[in-house]
Amino acid sequence: MDVIQAIKERRSINFFEPGQYLPVQTLRDLLELAELAPSSMNLQPWRVIVVDDPQRKKTLRQCAFDQPKVEEASAVLIMVADPAALEENLDAVLGSWMQLGYMKPEAAETYKGLAGKLYSAADSLTRKLFAVKNTSLYAMNIMIAAKGFGLETHPMDGFDEDAIKQAFGIPEDKIIPMLIAVGYLKSGFTLLPRAFRKTFEDFVTFNHYT
Ligand SMILES: Cc1cc2nc3c(=O)[nH]c(=O)nc-3n(C[C@H](O)[C@H](O)[C@H](O)COP(=O)(O)O)c2cc1C
Structure with a gap:
């Protein structure tokens, strides 16, 4: 599947075929491929917890407003x-950049200083936005790439973040931008047409905000 087709065909799927096993190798291939996503200074500030155990999915459902x-x-x-x-x-x-010849060793300290200034203190809003924007790019790559693996997805932010952190042992300073359900469309189910999208004129201007 080419990328234009994948973007056109990706939909948020509400009805997955229950009990469909997703091989770990497929998930691994998907998550590794999508990990080629860009990130600020290549820092890849994301982690993924795969929840595929039926009992753990039940727990997660309770944390996600009972979304089936x-x-x-x-x-x-x-x-x-x-x-x-x-x-x-x-x-x-930085080590990889030096090894590959992107950067001379004497520039490392300058880069470190720049990164500290740009992304601010670890508990700042700037740093939280840095983490969330990059993780969201990775998430989008997962959803597009999933189409290439014959998989359907559904992003969700309808959940209680604190409850998920507690149930899955996620440290307090981390942020959960979204969950992504992955699987197969329920057989015999036809999707409704794609809903409203803004027009080009609604959201694009040239050279100025208005
Ligand atoms: C970050 C994010 C969070 C979302 N959260 C939910 C959710 O909790 N529950 C849900 O049913 N849909 C959720 N959606 C799906 C959107 O409703 C859906 O993407 C939108 O209606 C457009 O439909 P499409 O993805 O099929 O094009 C979410 C989408 C995104 C990107």
Whole structure:
């Protein structure tokens, strides 16, 4: 499937075929491919918790306002944005840049200083936005790539974040921008036509906001 077709055909699927097994290898291929998403300074501030165990899906459904798709989908991905990824990953990123010749070793300290200034303190709003925007780009890549694997998805922000953190052992400083249900469309089910989209004129201007 080409990328234009994947974008046209991706829909948020409300009705998944329950009990459909999704091989771990397929999930692994999907999540690794989508991990080629861009990120600020290549810091990849995301983690993913794959919830595919039936009991754990039940628990997650309770945290997600009882949305049935959480239990019916083959797996649900808890997308975790990590504001601390700057401290955790910067050395690895800079090391790779030096090794590959993107950067001279003497520039490393300058980059570290720049990153600290740009993305601010670990508990700042700037840092939270950094984590969430990058994790959301990764999430979008997952949803597009899933079409190429013959899979359907559904992003969700209808959940109690604190309840999920508690039930799944996610540290307090992390953020959950969304869940993504992954699986197969329920057999015999036809999707309604895609709903309202803004027109080009509604949301695009050239060279100025208005
Ligand atoms: C971040 C995000 C959160 C969403 N949360 C929910 C949700 O909790 N429950 C739900 O039924 N749909 C949810 N949706 C799905 C949207 O309603 C859906 O994307 C939108 O209606 C457009 O439909 P389409 O994705 O089929 O084009 C969410 C979508 C996004 C991007």
